[in-house]
Amino acid sequence: MLALGRLLELTLAGREPDEKVQFTADGARLRWLGEGALEVTPAKGLDAGLDLVLSAGVHGCEIVPIELLDQLTQAIGRGEIRPRVRLLLLFCNPPAMRQSVRRVAEDLNRLFCGKHANGCSDEARRASRLEALVAAFFREPGRRRWHYDLHSAMRVSKLPQFAICPWVPDRQVSSESLMRLRHAAVDAVLLQEKPSGTFSAHTATHHDAEAFTLEMAEAPGGVWPDCLSEFLRTAQDWIETAEPVPKDSLRPLTTFRLAREIIKRSERFVLRLPADIENFTPLSLGTLLAEDENGMRWVVEERDARILFPLANVAIGERAGLIVVPRD
Numbered sequence: 256m257l258a259l260g261r262l263l264e265l266t267l268a269g270r271e272p273d274e275k276v277q278f279t280a281d282g283a284r285l286r287w288l289g290e291g292a293l294e295v296t297p298a299k300g301l302d303a304g305l306d307l308v309l310s311a312g313v314h315g316c317e318i319v320p321i322e323l324l325d326q327l328t329q330a331i332g333r334g335e336i337r338p339r340v341r342l343l344l345l346f347c348n349p350p351a352m353r354q355s356v357r358r359v360a361e362d363l364n365r366l367f368c369g370k371h372a373n374g375c376s377d378e379a380r381r382a383s384r385l386e387a388l389v390a391a392f393f394r395e396p397g398r399r400r401w402h403y404d405l406h407s408a409m410r411v412s413k414l415p416q417f418a419i420c421p422w423v424p425d426r427q428v429s430s431e432s433l434m435r436l437r438h439a440a441v442d443a444v445l446l447q448e449k450p451s452g453t454f455s456a457h458t459a460t461h462h463d464a465e466a467f468t469l470e471m472a473e474a475p476g477g478v479w480p481d482c483l484s485e486f487l488r489t490a491q492d493w494i495e496t497a498e499p500v501p502k503d504s505l506r507p508l509t510t511f512r513l514a515r516e517i518i519k520r521s522e523r524f525v526l527r528l529p530a531d532i533e534n535f536t537p538l539s540l541g542t543l544l545a546e547d548e549n550g551m552r553w554v555v556e557e558r559d560a561r562i563l564f565p566l567a568n569v570a571i572g573e574r575a576g577l578i579v580v581p582r583d
């Protein structure tokens with residue numbers, strides 16, 4: 256296998272490769288762009304006109320998406336996947352990955368779309384670097400642009416794999432995009448209705464990319480569920496521009512919208528939910544979700560509401576959970 260196919264190993268070790276450019280037996284070029292960043296160019300005559308960014312490790316403790324991206328990168332380095340698209344493969348937050356923590360100082364996934372501009376943390380500098388990398392990668396006009404930022408919710412979910420579609424003014428998510436998610440074993444998509452500072456929001460709004468944050472299924476005890484293998488097969492199809500293998504039936508895709516955010520406003524914040532509650536757990540009307548200082552209470556007011564990303568251990572001012580409802 257080509258040394259550059261071991262991008263994760265290089266990233267965790269903090270090493271630069273001896274060779275910055277290598278070629279597969281089929282002529283695809285791998286080029287090291289810096290820590291955690293690899294560009295793959297198809298062999299001459301095989302470029303299908305798609306620029307695809309696959310990223311993971313924005314939060315360093317989210318192991319499953321990091322392993323997924325590593326498997327794809329190694330398969331390219333071994334020549335088992337033959338790219339027909341330009342690829343930018345990114346392990347986004349090396350310091351946090353080395354420590355297996357969500358963040359070292361700031362949450363990297365809140366610092367895009369220029370929100371890093373006044374920051375001085377390592378995460379702010381990394382956000383700026385990642386924005387520069389995707390700007391250089393998406394430099395050629397007239398090409399299709401996709402970005403899938405792989406994450407893990409770090410808890411079991413009633414809907415094992417789901418996507419978050421960033422809000423873009425005057426743009427609706429296409430049926431083709433949703434069909435790709437279904438083939439990738441995604442069960443639900445949350446359609447955002449306001450701006451955010453995530454990595455996928457940056458590529459969607461600044462580069463007109465078809466961009467999603469993908470929350471991958473958990474693998475308790477190291478046992479991978481079938482949906483993760485389905486995602487890997489679909490990702491290989493994207494890279495090789497192969498038609499997906501026909502299936503007798505595709506899983507349904509449920510769309511949700513954000514009803515309210517639960518925001519932690521002080522150190523007195525308390526989340527009134529079981530610690531092991533699953534994402535997309537239905538919530539009954541009147542359920543007390545959280546309390547904070549000055550009598551602040553979050554109570555379920557929406558019909559068919561579900562909870563998403565409940566997490567009390569966040570910084571003051573950050574969200575401690577989302578209340579979502581079916582979009583239709």
